[in-house]
Each structure stands twice: as structure tokens, then as C-alpha cells.
Amino acid sequence: MAADTNTPAHVAIIMDGNGRWARRRALPRHAGHRSGVGAVRRSVELAAERGVKYLTLFAFSSENWSRPRDEVSKLMSLFVEALQREVDELHRNNVRLEFIGARKQLSPGLVEKIEAAEAHTAGNTGLRLLVAVAYGGRWDIVEAARSIAARAADGTLPVDDIDAGTFAAELQLGGLPDPDLLIRTGGEQRISNFLLWNLAYAELYFCDTLWPDFGDEDFDAALAYFAQRQRRYGHTGEQIEAAG
Numbered sequence: 672m673a674a675d676t677n678t679p680a681h682v683a684i685i686m687d688g689n690g691r692w693a694r695r696r697a698l699p700r701h702a703g704h705r706s707g708v709g710a711v712r713r714s715v716e717l718a719a720e721r722g723v724k725y726l727t728l729f730a731f732s733s734e735n736w737s738r739p740r741d742e743v744s745k746l747m748s749l750f751v752e753a754l755q756r757e758v759d760e761l762h763r764n765n766v767r768l769e770f771i772g773a774r775k776q777l778s779p780g781l782v783e784k785i786e787a788a789e790a791h792t793a794g795n796t797g798l799r800l801l802v803a804v805a806y807g808g809r810w811d812i813v814e815a816a817r818s819i820a821a822r823a824a825d826g827t828l829p830v831d832d833i834d835a836g837t838f839a840a841e842l843q844l845g846g847l848p849d850p851d852l853l854i855r856t857g858g859e860q861r862i863s864n865f866l867l868w869n870l871a872y873a874e875l876y877f878c879d880t881l882w883p884d885f886g887d888e889d890f891d892a893a894l895a896y897f898a899q900r901q902r903r904y905g906h907t908g909e910q911i912e913a914a915g
């Protein structure tokens with residue numbers, strides 16, 4: 672299906688439900704995360720096929736560091752492994768892979784793999800895949816504020832020039848367009864400290880499917896939901912209809 676005006680340019684996903692998927696099968700939580708990699712692969716393929724331009728996935732939040740040490744360490748190893756295994760395929764499919772989040776908190780080995788994958792795919796012109804690891808929306812906003820404050824303090828940024836555009840440019844998503852559609856799997860209906868600034872006008876789609884089971888039908892249902900929303904950005908419905 673080709674992209675049309677009803678296709679979201681930027682889709683963000685909170686991939687929830689791996690643990691429950693595993694528990695229902697009497698498997699360790701980690702088996703759910705492993706199975707979740709397959710759903711990541713399917714979603715990337717489908718996003719590209721449907722004409723989505725940016726796909727941002729919430730893989731590990733600032734708060735996920737408080738999970739049991741063994742789960743955190745297995746998740747980090749899974750990221751390294753998935754990077755090793757998937758990057759060539761992403762590259763063949765013209766996908767540009769980037770990471771957002773507090774890189775300083777990650778192990779040197781993982782950072783090395785991330786940087787290599789980003790460099791390898793930097794010239795690709797197809798889907799831009801952004802993976803959020805050690806990411807939190809509040810952290811992102813605080814970092815942006817810190818950077819703006821430093822520029823204001825050293826005199827390179829006049830305080831009166833600070834506006835929403837200056838601020839957005841300092842955030843992890845930088846100059847990328849805001850997500851049009853947020854999908855959250857796993858039945859919970861909350862944002863969980865994901866892209867707090869950037870999701871201001873996103874359409875929100877929640878489904879009960881657990882992340883490892885998320886497939887074409889779920890993705891298409893989310894896109895269909897998006898296609899019938901009227902986005903008003905504070906205007907009235909009549910104003911939007913008149914503008915046509």
C-alpha cells in the first residue's frame with residue numbers, strides 16, 4: 672500500500688506485554704523479550720511497506736533499570752545480539768537505524784555496537800528506525816533544558832529567543848517530525864514517560880495484544896484507526912473541514 676495523507680509519517684510504539692506473554696507459557700520473562708524481537712522485525716517491515724517514514728520503538732526506559740538485575744542484564748545482551756544479527760538485513764532494506772536515550776548509562780560494548788550500526792546505515796534513505804534505550808521523557812526534557820541553560824549562560828543564546836522550536840531541536844528526536852500515532856500494546860493505557868514533549872498531538876491507539884503477538888493485523892488496525900481521526904491541533908472541527 673502506498674503512503675497517502677492518511678498514513679502517519681511517524682509511528683511510535685510502546686512494546687508492552689513480553690513478561691505476560693512468557694508467563695502464560697510458563698516461560699521465564701526473558702523468553703518474552705526474545706520473542707519480542709520477532710515482533711520488532713515484523714513491525715519494521717510493515718512500517719516500511721505501508722509508507723511510514725519514522726518508526727520509534729520504546730525498548731528500555733529509564734525506569735527499567737530497577738528491574739531484577741538478571742532481567743536487565745539479559746535484555747542488554749539481547750540488544751547486542753539483535754544488533755549483530757539484524758543490522759545487515761536492515762541495511763539491505765535501506766533502513767537507517769538510530770538510538771535515542773542516555774548512552775552514557777550503557778555498557779561500552781553496547782555503545783560500540785550502536786555506533787557501528789548507526790554509521791553503517793547512516794546513508795540509507797528509507798525508513799528511519801529509532802530505538803529508545805535508557806530513555807525517559809522527563810530525562811529528555813531535563814537534558815534539553817540543561818543544554819539551553821548552558822547556551823543562555825555563555826551568552827550564545829539570548830533568553831528572549833528561546834521558543835518551542837529552540838527547545839524541540841535540543842530533544843533527542845531533534846528536528847524529526849513529532850509522532851502522529853502512538854501505539855501501546857499489552858492493554859495498559861498510559862504514556863509511561865515516553866516522548867512526553869513530542870507526543871503532544873499524537874493520536875493514541877491502545878490494544879490488548881501482547882507485544883510478541885503483535886502482527887500485521889494489529890498494525891493495520893492501528894493505521895485504520897489513525898486514518899479516521901480528525902486532527903485539530905486546537906482548531907474547531909468546522910475550521911478543519913473548511914480548510915479542506
Ligand code: FPP
Pocket residue numbers: 686687688689690691692704705707708711728729730731732735749750753802857882
Ligand atoms: C515491556 O514488556 C518490554 C520491554 C521492557 C522490553 C522490550 C524489548 C524488546 C521487545 C526486545 C527487542 C527490542 C529490540 C529493539 C531489538 P514487559 O516486560 O513490561 O511485559 P509485562 O508488562 O507483560 O511484564
